[in-house]
Amino acid sequence: MLTIYGHPLSSYTQKVLVALYETGAPFTFHQIDLGQEEDRALMAGIEPMGLMPGLKDHARGVILSQSSVMIEYVDRHYPGKVRMLPADPDAALSARQWDRFFDFQVMQVMQQIVGARLFMGEGVEEPVGRFVRDRLERAYVALDHHLKGREWAAGDFGLADCAAAPALFYAGMIHPFAGHPALAAYFERLLARPSFQRARTEALPWLQYFPFPELVPQRFRA
Ligand SMILES: N[C@@H](CCC(=O)N[C@@H](CS)C(=O)NCC(=O)O)C(=O)O
Structure with a gap:
C-alpha cells in the first residue's frame, strides 16, 4: 500500500526507513539510482529538486516528499505501537x-x-x-x-x-x-x-x- 522511493545509503531515506520499522507500517521499497535518467525523472515527479526519498500511498492517492512530512503522514494514517509524535x-x-x-x-x-x-x-x-x-x-x-x-x-x-x-x-x-x-x-x-x-x-x-x-x-x- 505504501511505496518508499530511495536508496539504502541515503541518510534521509534511512530516516524514513527507521520510522517505518518502528511503526511497523507495511511498505515496499523502490530502490532509486539517481545515475539513471529514468529514476531521475521519477524522483523529479515526486520532489521538486528530484531528491530522495519519496513516499506514495497507493490506497489514498497521496505522493509526498520531505522525510519529516512522510514520517508525520505515516504516524497519522498508519500508526503503530511506537508513535513518531507525542499526542500533546x-x-x-x-x-x-x-x-x-x-x-x-x-x-x-x-x-x-x-x-x-x-x-x-x-x-x-x-x-x-x-x-x-x-x-x-x-x-x-x-x-x-x-x-x-x-x-x-x-x-x-x-x-x-x-x-x-x-x-x-x-x-x-x-x-x-x-x-x-x-x-x-x-x-x-x-x-x-x-x-x-x-x-x-x-x-x-x-x-x-x-x-x-x-x-x-x-x-x-x-
Ligand atoms: N529535505 C529533504 C532532503 C533530501 C535529500 O537531501 N536527499 C539526498 C539524499 S540523502 C539526495 O537526494 N541527494 C541527491 C542530490 O543532491 O542531487 C528530506 O528531508 O527528504
Whole structure:
C-alpha cells in the first residue's frame, strides 16, 4: 500500500526507513539510482529538486516528499505501537524542533563536505571541511547540553530520533563526538535500536561508496 522511493545509503531515506520499522507500517521499497535518467525523472515527479526519498500511498492517492512530512503522514494514517509524535501538541512541537535541528545543523552541514569531495574539485574540500567541522562542533555542544539526563531527543523515541540516527552516523565519521559524552552515549543508544540496525544492515553493501571510506570505522563495516 505504501511505496518508499530511495536508496539504502541515503541518510534521509534511512530516516524514513527507521520510522517505518518502528511503526511497523507495511511498505515496499523502490530502490532509486539517481545515475539513471529514468529514476531521475521519477524522483523529479515526486520532489521538486528530484531528491530522495519519496513516499506514495497507493490506497489514498497521496505522493509526498520531505522525510519529516512522510514520517508525520505515516504516524497519522498508519500508526503503530511506537508513535513518531507525542499526542500533546506542545510536546509535538519539541519533537519537530529537534527533528529540524538534526536535519539543518547536522545532516545538511555534513552533506556539504560530501558535496565538496564529490562535485567541487581540487582544493575546495579543505576550507569546506574546516567550516563543516566547526559547525558540527557547535551543534555537538548544543546537543550534548540538551541530551544530558535524557534518553531520547524529545520525550519518547520518535521523529527527532529517526532524524538523529543517520545524521549522527555520517557526521560522527566526519567529526567524532570526542568530548561530548551525553551525545556519544545517545548515539550508542541509537545504534542499538533494532530499527536503525536494520537500516544500517541494508546499507552495508553500499557503504563502500560513502565518499569518505577511509573514515568508516571497522565496527560499521560488518
Ligand atoms: N529535505 C529533504 C532532503 C533530501 C535529500 O537531501 N536527499 C539526498 C539524499 S540523502 C539526495 O537526494 N541527494 C541527491 C542530490 O543532491 O542531487 C528530506 O528531508 O527528504
